[in-house]
Amino acid sequence: MEMNGEIKALLVSIGSANIDDELLAEAAKTTIPSAGPGAGLESFFFKSGGHRVRLSINKNSPLRVVRCCTDVAIIKDKKTIVTGKLEPALSHCPEQAYLTLSGRCVYDCKFCPVPKLDGEVKLPDKILQLVDEARQSGQLRAISLTSGVEKSPEDEVKRAVQMVRALRKRYDIPIGVSVYPTDTSSEELKAAGATEIKYNVETMDPEIFARYCPGLSLDYVLTSLEKAVNIFGRNRVSSNFILGLGESDECVLDGVTRLAEMGVIPNLRPISPHPLRAGEVKVERPSAERLLKLARATKKALEDQGLRADLAETMCLPCTGCDITPQIDV
Ligand code: SF4
Structure with missing residues (x-):
């Protein structure tokens, strides 16, 4: 399921997600670590259906990001609400x-x-x-x-x-x-x-x-x-x-x-x-x-x-x- 304005508004209203360390490491690998120590580990970008969202990383978030075939899925209350890709940041x-x-x-x-x-x-x-x-x-x-x-x-x-x-x-x-x-x-x-x-x-x-x-x-x-x-x-x-x-x-x-x-x-x-x-x-x-x-x-x-x-x-x-x-x- 691709992101649209309504799904993005839900994600933005929550503002954070719990993401597997392994997935994060994959995204961080393609991120130039030039924005200071720890930058890029605090939040990540997710893209789907032509929309982009930035979510901060929070182990207690109601949203969870998991691998889903070649993409990732964002899950809430055990249901997939959107699938898409992690996107690297530059600076x-x-x-x-x-x-x-x-x-x-x-x-x-x-x-x-x-x-x-x-x-x-x-x-x-x-x-x-x-x-x-x-x-x-x-x-x-x-x-x-x-x-x-x-x-x-x-x-x-x-x-x-x-x-x-x-x-x-x-x-x-x-x-x-x-x-x-x-x-x-x-x-x-x-x-x-x-x-x-x-x-x-x-x-x-x-x-x-x-x-x-x-x-x-x-x-x-x-x-x-x-x-x-x-x-x-x-x-x-x-x-x-x-x-x-x-x-x-x-x-x-x-x-x-x-x-x-x-x-x-x-x-x-x-x-x-x-x-x-x-x-x-x-x-x-x-x-x-x-x-x-x-x-x-x-x-x-x-x-x-x-x-x-x-x-x-x-x-x-x-x-x-x-x-x-x-x-x-x-
Ligand atoms: S440039 Fe930075 S602060 Fe502005 S919308 Fe993008 S992630 Fe948010």
Whole structure:
């Protein structure tokens, strides 16, 4: 049985699966281990019927992945719900080198583990090396860069601009960038050779934003998105919008409509509670029904504005692993 939007929504709502070590080892063998120690062992990608899903590995999940002839099957309550193939990641996800420049952040968004991790700040040579390793697979279709804010948004944008410039000299494939915006980030990144840009609203509920993203400004992100559409063009600007922080469906529907009217493609992202943030944020992973309802409404909002999520070439929209992506999954 192949995956469709409904089956994917069920898998995404659960978000994890128990997978045999042997199967995982087979998938990991074809994964370039360049995203840091342990990367690729934490989650895996499954593809079926033209849809892709990323599931985290959890021995206690109600889903179990087993071998099934030349494919694998995902089982729930002793019944096979879908069959398909495990898909190798390049750097983070299939077909892309999706790299984090700074794995640290001076801000403290309550749903994000990065400020607690004190992660690596990658030097340009390391990024170039990781992209080159991904290129050697023959499957590299895009480069995507994201970053925490190690010192300041301005400093981080400077780092991203330098990196895009260096990559653009070497690669003729789409480059996407996701950073916290600055007054000149869109102009600078476009001039450096970036193809697409993502500034995350995180939520369109101003009270939830103020509570969970202290020190950041939703209005500033929205203004920056509007400007980004003028610089990068329609279908080239997206924004992550988290589902599960206590926002109402009405807030999501109004929010995606407002973003689409600005020419921005919303990327509805089901929240994944992180152990490092336990007790700091109240989260509820959305049900399959809610995921489908909101994805279908977003599809309509995009189509009303003549926007196409399925034209995106970088970052999460073409990957689709974590979300129900309008015009691809529904
Ligand atoms: S949808 Fe985005 S965050 Fe999820 S696996 Fe794909 S690239 Fe990574």
